[in-house]
Amino acid sequence: MTDDMMGLVEPLIPALRRYARSLLRDVVAADDLVQDCLERVIGRWHQHRPDGNTRTWVFTILHNLAINRLTQASRRGQHMTIDDASDAVLARPASQEDRLRHRDLLRGLQALPEDQRSVLLLVSVEDLSYAEAARVLDVPIGTVMSRLSRARDNLLRAMETGPQARSAAPVLRRVK
């Protein structure tokens, strides 16, 4: 059992850290969350089906924990400023030009509503299939597609309007 768990779960840890950090925008809180997630995976391993998709199962646990954490934080009125957040999220200094471009992109990402942000991250960065993302988020696949489309569209507009315009209106949502 331990060998199974090590073989199937350990390789996922770097991606779990990345997803948690991209959602929470806080290095320490994100690693805490991953630790929580792994504890649950160990404790619930008996619920894991040998033929099941381990990655989807583990990401589902992490995603639900992240959403709880975000809900609690917003209830307590905590939020990070976007500038702090981008610096914290950026893993290591790239070239100056890349760094600025990445920072802009991450600011745009963080301005997206949470449900659009998670879809975009799961699909674009974590390489989950649309069906896997639907299972993690517990929504129909059609909802994944429409959120993905809105997320990309919103992010594109945010990039086009440029940093100044964005700081005046940080959340751009297309009303549909």
Next chain:
Amino acid sequence: MTDRRPITEDDLQAYVDASLDPLRRSEIDAYLETHPDVAARVQGYVHQRTGLRAALGPIAEEPVPPDLNLARMIERRRHATATWWRAAAAVLLLCLGAAGGWSLRGTVDTSSAPVLTGIHALAQEAVDSYAVYAPDQTHPVEIRANDRSELVSWASERLRHPVAVPDLSASGYRFMGGRVVPTSHGPAILFMYDNDHGARLVLLIRRMEVEQTARMTPRLQGDVAGFTWADDGIGSSLVGALPTTTLHPLADEVRRQQRSI
């Protein structure tokens, strides 16, 4: 080129994620060549995707910190489990010792050896089942919660009585599954639950010949507490390494749900 399927927004997303089959992909390519507006938008999405991967990719290349060492986390948990397993085993030995001492007293007349009956027998069987199955990390249950309906029909058949799985999720205990266990009073059904800390509960259910209805009776052996009761010929005992004050409301909840079947 006749009857080509219309291009959908979903196709464009799948194009960006490179998840289209080659034929459909070439159709989209052809479409984008003649629709520069859409092509520019799709190009923007593709840049977004590569940009996000480049910006966030390095996080996954960082060395994993020691707090997230999976092997160590598993080891720590096993240690914690082993500790309360030892507690449960100690309780069992204590009972065996007591029972042994008591039966020695009756060596002259074996008919006077104590035979537990009614809910006291059931309570003992539940504690024994807990000591055997709760510490088991490999096969604590024979049929998992996923196959609940199979388990319920098997259990109901063996008890010749409809059995339902009580839901304790409101108290943080998830149903893990169950099995049939032997007792000297016939087959019993074991249901197991656990919480986020790995603490497990065992619920043992069987038919009662003696004491067909009995009020809820507590029992404490070391760290292991139990509550046992019977309604209309079916006895139940809930056992866990919990303070009786914590276990009691859980037992009440199980009984309440059983009565509302």
